[in-house]
Amino acid sequence: MTLIKTTIDRRSFLKVSALAGGGMMLSFSWLAGCTPTTEEALELPKEWFELNSYIKIGENGVVTLMAPNPEFGSNVKTSLPMIVADELDIDWKNVIVVQADFFKERFERQFTGGSQSIRQGWKILRTAGATARQMLVDAAAKTWNVPASEITTEAGTLVHKASGKKAGYGEMASLAATLEVPKEVKLKDVKDFKIIGTSKKNVEGENIVTGKPLFTMDYTEEGMLIAMITHPPAFGLKVKSVDDSAARSMPGIKDVFIIKTLADDYERNGFDTTTFTELVVVAGNTTWEVMNAKKSLVIEWEKISDTNVVVNGWGGKQTVKIPAGLESTTEHKAKMAEWSKKPGSVRRRDGDPEGAFKKAAKIIERTYTAPFLAHNCMEPVNCFAHVTAEKAELYGPIQAPEFIMQALSARLGMPREKIHIRLARMGGGFGQRAYGHHMVEAAAISQKLNAPVKMVYSREDDMTYGIYRPTYTATYRAALDEKNNLIAFHIKAGGIPETPVHAHRFPAGAIDNYLAEGWQIESNITIGAFRAPGSNFIAGAEQSFLDELAEEMGKDPIEFRLELLNRAKTNPVGKDNDYDPERYAGVLELVREKSKWNESQANVHRGVSAYFCHNTYVAEVLDLVIQNNKPVIQKVVAAVDCGIVVNPDAAANMGEGGIIDGIGNALYGEMSFQDGVPEKNNFNKYRLIRHSEAPKSIEVHFVKSEKDPTGLGEPLFPPVFAAVANALYKATGKRPYNQPFIKDLNTSELRM
Amino acid sequence: MAFINLNVNGKKQVVDVDPKTPVLWVLREHLNLVGTKYGCGIAQCGACTIQLDGVAVRSCQLPVSVVVNKEITTIEGLSENGDHPVQKAWLEHDVPQCGYCQTGQIMSAVALLEKNPNPTDEQIDTAMNGNLCRCGTYVRIKAAVKTAAQSQSN
Numbered sequence: 001m002t003l004i005k006t007t008i009d010r011r012s013f014l015k016v017s018a019l020a021g022g023g024m025m026l027s028f029s030w031l032a033g034c035t036p037t038t039e040e041a042l043e044l045p046k047e048w049f050e051l052n053s054y055i056k057i058g059e060n061g062v063v064t065l066m067a068p069n070p071e072f073g074s075n076v077k078t079s080l081p082m083i084v085a086d087e088l089d090i091d092w093k094n095v096i097v098v099q100a101d102f103f104k105e106r107f108e109r110q111f112t113g114g115s116q117s118i119r120q121g122w123k124i125l126r127t128a129g130a131t132a133r134q135m136l137v138d139a140a141a142k143t144w145n146v147p148a149s150e151i152t153t154e155a156g157t158l159v160h161k162a163s164g165k166k167a168g169y170g171e172m173a174s175l176a177a178t179l180e181v182p183k184e185v186k187l188k189d190v191k192d193f194k195i196i197g198t199s200k201k202n203v204e205g206e207n208i209v210t211g212k213p214l215f216t217m218d219y220t221e222e223g224m225l226i227a228m229i230t231h232p233p234a235f236g237l238k239v240k241s242v243d244d245s246a247a248r249s250m251p252g253i254k255d256v257f258i259i260k261t262l263a264d265d266y267e268r269n270g271f272d273t274t275t276f277t278e279l280v281v282v283a284g285n286t287t288w289e290v291m292n293a294k295k296s297l298v299i300e301w302e303k304i305s306d307t308n309v310v311v312n313g314w315g316g317k318q319t320v321k322i323p324a325g326l327e328s329t330t331e332h333k334a335k336m337a338e339w340s341k342k343p344g345s346v347r348r349r350d351g352d353p354e355g356a357f358k359k360a361a362k363i364i365e366r367t368y369t370a371p372f373l374a375h376n377c378m379e380p381v382n383c384f385a386h387v388t389a390e391k392a393e394l395y396g397p398i399q400a401p402e403f404i405m406q407a408l409s410a411r412l413g414m415p416r417e418k419i420h421i422r423l424a425r426m427g428g429g430f431g432q433r434a435y436g437h438h439m440v441e442a443a444a445i446s447q448k449l450n451a452p453v454k455m456v457y458s459r460e461d462d463m464t465y466g467i468y469r470p471t472y473t474a475t476y477r478a479a480l481d482e483k484n485n486l487i488a489f490h491i492k493a494g495g496i497p498e499t500p501v502h503a504h505r506f507p508a509g510a511i512d513n514y515l516a517e518g519w520q521i522e523s524n525i526t527i528g529a530f531r532a533p534g535s536n537f538i539a540g541a542e543q544s545f546l547d548e549l550a551e552e553m554g555k556d557p558i559e560f561r562l563e564l565l566n567r568a569k570t571n572p573v574g575k576d577n578d579y580d581p582e583r584y585a586g587v588l589e590l591v592r593e594k595s596k597w598n599e600s601q602a603n604v605h606r607g608v609s610a611y612f613c614h615n616t617y618v619a620e621v622l623d624l625v626i627q628n629n630k631p632v633i634q635k636v637v638a639a640v641d642c643g644i645v646v647n648p649d650a651a652a653n654m655g656e657g658g659i660i661d662g663i664g665n666a667l668y669g670e671m672s673f674q675d676g677v678p679e680k681n682n683f684n685k686y687r688l689i690r691h692s693e694a695p696k697s698i699e700v701h702f703v704k705s706e707k708d709p710t711g712l713g714e715p716l717f718p719p720v721f722a723a724v725a726n727a728l729y730k731a732t733g734k735r736p737y738n739q740p741f742i743k744d745l746n747t748s749e750l751r752m
Numbered sequence: 753m754a755f756i757n758l759n760v761n762g763k764k765q766v767v768d769v770d771p772k773t774p775v776l777w778v779l780r781e782h783l784n785l786v787g788t789k790y791g792c793g794i795a796q797c798g799a800c801t802i803q804l805d806g807v808a809v810r811s812c813q814l815p816v817s818v819v820v821n822k823e824i825t826t827i828e829g830l831s832e833n834g835d836h837p838v839q840k841a842w843l844e845h846d847v848p849q850c851g852y853c854q855t856g857q858i859m860s861a862v863a864l865l866e867k868n869p870n871p872t873d874e875q876i877d878t879a880m881n882g883n884l885c886r887c888g889t890y891v892r893i894k895a896a897v898k899t900a901a902q903s904q905s906n
Contacts, residue, residue, distance in 0.1 A: 072850055073850030075849070201846050202846055204848075204851065205848065206834050208855075209834060209839040209842045210828070210834040211786070211787015211788070211827035211855045212787070214851065215852060217786075217790065251770065286782075377850075377886060378789075378791055378850065378852040378884065378886045378887075379789075379850070380790070425850070427852030427853075428886050429850075653847075653849065653892065654849070656888065657887045660889075660890055661886075682793075682794055682796060683791075683792050683797050683884065688884050689890075691876070691877050691883070691893070691894070692877035694888070694890035695891065
């Protein structure tokens with residue numbers, strides 16, 4: 001049992017509850033968002049008693065749990081309330097989950113991203129559950145006049161064994177809600193968890209499969225207008241003039257205008273990434289009418305000049321240059337090849353890498369590249385806004401509501417207290433929806449029109465507005481002595497506009513002489529987090545290189561990695577190694593066992609890969625066969641160490657998704673540019689993985705663990721790039737170095 | 753603008769729209785049936801899949817004028833209480849992640865199983881290949897289609 005100091009202060013609760021009484025929390029038809037988890041669930045209660053921000057209990061024992069974080073598909077709307085429910089000790093079937101609005105004063109953390117929801121919510125949510133449980137116990141103790149320490153709870157029932165007294169939570173809720181919040185509460189032992197570690201279905205499942213309005217795209221209200229934007233067709237261009245005469249006379253069109261979303265001297269925060277701050281807006285009655293009118297606009301564009309913006313991000317305040325120019329992929333490639341040969345800035349140095357390379361008997365050097373990627377959330381960018389003189393109401397897909405408040409407040413000229421963000425279910429996020437500038441656009445449009453507005457991007461607008469995964473390259477070098485021992489390791493990696501180097505990650509710490517260098521080239525093409533930033537490229541490059549190195553050294557690829565990890569465990573090199581070699585080795589050993597790595601099968605080509613990022617360890621083995629002269633991925637087996645697994649089946653689902661996404665991007669993903677124009681603007685040109693290309697089966701195995709849980713949204717994604725590359729090598733005899741791999745795949749080389 | 757007679761989910765409806773308006777937007781913005789999604793607008797992603805006289809079609813490029821008096825079925829018309837065998841199979845396998853593409857996936861799966869109650873893996877791939885899922889739930893979708901096929905044959 002863990003004793004924990006509560007950070008919850010009764011007075012702040014009451015204060016925010018009073019705010020909620022004004023209609024803030026429940027203003028948005030909250031019953032529509034309710035999802036009783038089974039048919040046998042109790043009826044809705046007549047009255048709710050709020051025990052804290054996360055928990056309301058009805059007089060009949062029904063419990064409402066608030067899901068604090070926005071949902072983009074990682075199932076946090078189910079798994080976060082499960083954590084509260086377990087400590088509260090209730091029956092999951094009597095739980096109603098409600099999506100919380102963005103409400104900083106009530107919820108400690110409302111950010112979905114970085115695979116951190118479960119990890120950082122763990123203690124907060126357990127404390128919320130345990131605190132409310134204790135208040136119910138205290139209420140029963142007071143009512144029955146018995147010591148609180150003699151009262152136990154079980155699935156929503158309070159029991160005093162000695163006197164035989166029993167009561168449902170609902171009977172004690174009204175008194176409990178008036179009691180002092182305990183200063184200290186006991187958290188459960190892992191062995192006592194009843195809900196955590198059991199698979200619970202997605203609380204939104206029925207609403208999804210019946211097509212209920214769950215997304216902002218589905219939202220409508222009385223008097224709402226539809227607005228669409230036109231942004232410049234190329235990075236490096238801006239609006240010069242607009243001829244809107246045709247558009248204005250088209251049916252259903254209300255207005256055409258230009259908006260500027262950020263002032264030139266606005267000091268941005270780290271998430272204020274936006275490409276085009278000036279947009280042409282068409283507003284009207286229906287999406288189809290507005291789409292047609294948008295096509296009739298005649299817009300002249302002009303080139304931008306070098307611009308400086310001030311960004312006050314996590315790394316402190318800095319001036320960032322947005323260079324002028326119309327960039328093309330061919331130039332990007334040439335520049336990156338040139339920079340790869342120049343010295344980079346040193347990120348880590350152990351021993352004497354230069355000396356070791358000088359006396360090496362053999363040096364292996366390989367260079368890997370990957371293109372820009374578009375996120376391509378299935379739900380295109382959109383946002384609802386209703387801005388009046390008094391307040392701003394926003395409802396939209398947003399992973400990081402906190403980080404867009406500053407820009408909203410600055411643009412609307414309104415204090416934060418008057419801006420209310422309702423968190424919509426997102427039709428995908430993948431990092432891109434962490435940048436909430438679409439909310440500023442919708443709000444500015446609503447303010448100008450003085451009407452409720454839903455702003456909608458077309459697919460083409462969405463795919464070409466930027467915030468891409470950067471393009472990267474990495475050059476790996478390994479020095480071997482006469483006996484084929486690895487004596488030095490060198491990575492130099494860069495990208496446009498950032499480097500993917502994580503200098504303290506494996507195999508740093510396992511090799512005496514080690515050097516990591518990074519570099520970056522500026523660009524006006526905007527980038528942002530994309531599922532496992534940096535790792536989504538460097539894992540594939542590193543794990544492909546280690547595979548090639550193992551072969552060169554005559555070692556089994558899993559055995560080779562285990563040897564390195566054993567070195568890092570028993571006699572680590574350097575400081576700051578940011579991984580636990582034992583847990584890393586653990587997933588490799590588990591995947592070796594589960595994939596039956598040592599039993600080769602005829603005509604099956606296998607690739608292995610392992611990576612640690614976002615606090616979770618993953619190893620994967622991918623089996624590929626050749627059918628009809630095409631590579632077909634038969635099976636992927638993954639081993640994962642994320643500590644305690646909160647919702648096992650949903651966790652496996654997340655892992656399967658990461659694997660399929662990784663295979664898709666490794667083989668097909670690519671955004672390219674010509675004179676600043678993104679060359680792909682819809683799914684006829686941008687190739688995403690489809691049903692027939694997905695693995696025939698995926699197994700996700702979890703290491704049994706009692707460690708605090710870590711996240712799963714990202715960690716299974718990065719290593720699969722190398723599992724694909726290493727299996728393709730076995731099938732073709734040729735190692736793929738440049739993503740997307742499909743481009744260089746010569747089917748005549750496939751081995752049956 | 754013109755008055756157009758539609759038969760949606762067994763109900764006769766009249767809408768006053770430009771006859772060139774795609775069925776997708778008529779469903780979503782005139783009939784408030786938002787389960788059919790906008791994904792690409794060029795019939796490449798399958799999020800807008802509906803059934804037209806029992807055949808799965810993409811509604812985003814289908815002018816409303818050509819569906820007059822044809823039977824349109826959307827996700828909302830698949831079952832009264834979300835208990836069509838395909839919907840049930842989807843819940844059993846807990847398929848969705850973000851959920852945006854899933855109604856289109858279900859509509860394609862239903863049309864497949866109506867034609868071919870016991871499809872092979874390859875037939876499922878072929879029938880479903882026009883439906884993109886960015887979250888990567890393909891393996892679960894296939895499992896759910898098989899479960900639905902089995903439950904329908906019992």
